[in-house]
Amino acid sequence: MIPFEKTYDIRELARHNLHVHTTNSGCAKPEMVLRDIVKEAERCSLRTIALTDHSNLGDENRIVSIGNARLREELKEIETDVKVLIGSEVSVYGFGKYSETEEVNDSLDFKLYSQNHYHVRFWEHPEDKSPRGYVKDMIRNLEELFRSGRADAVAHPFSGGYIKTIEDKTAVPNAFTDNELGDILTKARDADCAFEINVGPFIGMPEFSRRYFNIGKEVGVAFTLGTDAHTLDRIDTSQFVDEIIRIIG
Numbered sequence: 001m002i003p004f005e006k007t008y009d010i011r012e013l014a015r016h017n018l019h020v021h022t023t024n025s026g027c028a029k030p031e032m033v034l035r036d037i038v039k040e041a042e043r044c045s046l047r048t049i050a051l052t053d054h055s056n057l058g059d060e061n062r063i064v065s066i067g068n069a070r071l072r073e074e075l076k077e078i079e080t081d082v083k084v085l086i087g088s089e090v091s092v093y094g095f096g097k098y099s100e101t102e103e104v105n106d107s108l109d110f111k112l113y114s115q116n117h118y119h120v121r122f123w124e125h126p127e128d129k130s131p132r133g134y135v136k137d138m139i140r141n142l143e144e145l146f147r148s149g150r151a152d153a154v155a156h157p158f159s160g161g162y163i164k165t166i167e168d169k170t171a172v173p174n175a176f177t178d179n180e181l182g183d184i185l186t187k188a189r190d191a192d193c194a195f196e197i198n199v200g201p202f203i204g205m206p207e208f209s210r211r212y213f214n215i216g217k218e219v220g221v222a223f224t225l226g227t228d229a230h231t232l233d234r235i236d237t238s239q240f241v242d243e244i245i246r247i248i249g
């Protein structure tokens with residue numbers, strides 16, 4: 001479930017930054033401590049933030065159990081009107097393969113699934129390593145994810161940015177047909193799973209993003225907006241809003 005009414009108004013979506021990393025993710029900067037994240041969210045008038053530290057295979061105890069328990073303790077000490085969801089960027093790294101147990105999944109306020117961290121060692125790759133091979137791999141894994149009911153949203157969807165063997169980072173998203181996009185976004189809608197506007201890849205692939213957003217809107221899937229913040233200066237969503245609005249046309 002997403003913590004707000006479904007909307008296609010980017011300014012509304014931008015009131016909620018649902019993709020923020022803390023120091024529990026090794027890739028986040030040391031400044032990403034909860035108190036300062038919340039302070040920055042207040043400064044830019046966000047209503048909701050979701051903390052989505054990485055859950056990699058075998059990490060579920062370290063990041064999600066220990067890390068999130070610590071965040072919950074810290075949150076008790078912070079007075080704020082910002083709604084703070086303690087979730088995770090969890091992994092669907094193959095067909096029916098998830099980085100976290102069902103119990104850990106149940107403990108999360110927001111379950112944001114990555115389906116394309118192909119640069120990570122444990123990720124499974126398709127036998128056909130062409131852009132079409134990766135398209136079919138993502139579709140198959142997402143369909144199974146929706147059947148499982150585990151996901152609230154899909155992170156940086158369809159991006160080929162993490163596939164080291166394909167140099168053109170738009171080759172994979174551009175290999176999706178409109179029908180395939182419509183079909184997978186419809187399945188997400190029926191499974192109550194949102195799709196993310198992840199500002200980096202969204203702005204980086206404007207032609208694909210326009211197609212993705214407009215097909216999603218047509219089928220009625222919910223969108224979330226996330227900046228994938230690893231630094232405090234990426235928490236403010238408003239800096240990306242005009243560019244996103246320009247792209248969707």
Ligand SMILES: [Zn+2]
Pocket residue numbers: 089114117155156
């Ligand atoms: Zn990611």
Ligand SMILES: [Zn+2]
Pocket residue numbers: 019021089228
């Ligand atoms: Zn992330």
